[in-house]
Amino acid sequence: MEDRVFNLDGLIEFGETSQKIEVYQTDKTLSAMWCLEPGQEVFHHRHPNADDVWICLQGESGLYFAGDGQEVPIKKGMAVLAKAGQVHGMRNTGTDRFVFIGVAGPVPVEIEKL
Numbered sequence: 001m002e003d004r005v006f007n008l009d010g011l012i013e014f015g016e017t018s019q020k021i022e023v024y025q026t027d028k029t030l031s032a033m034w035c036l037e038p039g040q041e042v043f044h045h046r047h048p049n050a051d052d053v054w055i056c057l058q059g060e061s062g063l064y065f066a067g068d069g070q071e072v073p074i075k076k077g078m079a080v081l082a083k084a085g086q087v088h089g090m091r092n093t094g095t096d097r098f099v100f101i102g103v104a105g106p107v108p109v110e111i112e113k114l
Contacts, residue, residue: 008033008057012099018042029105036062036098041091044114052082052104054090061094087114 003024011021011033018040023031034042036059044065054074056062062074067087074080074090082088092098 008101014097023101025107028107029103030107030109031101031103034100034102036090036092038092038095038097042089044087044089046082046085046087046112046114047104048085048110048112050084050104050106050109052088052102052109053079054082054088054100054102055079056098056100059092059094059096059098059100061092061096062098062100063091063093065089065091 006023008023011023012035013019013021014035014037019035021033021035023033025031036042054064056074056076056078058076060075064072064074064080065088066072072080080088
């Protein structure tokens, strides 16, 4: 069951920049955990070929960049979807740490930084 059950608390890791930790990858989807200290961000980007769902696990003050200048407040307990080709990113605007899981597919997931 090692490849089907994941201890997410054991993966959390913070650093000088936002941290991206791989959770799993199959031939159809992949998942990564993002850990952000206050002020850190995930760069604006898009996946031309894949959907990307972010599930917020920890943090009360995130700002999700939804493209076209749109910024949406997000926090623990929320999920956001970027369909293939949609711009997305986020910043931890709070004073506490922020953690979310991303699940994307199909793989390979192309990344275009903006």
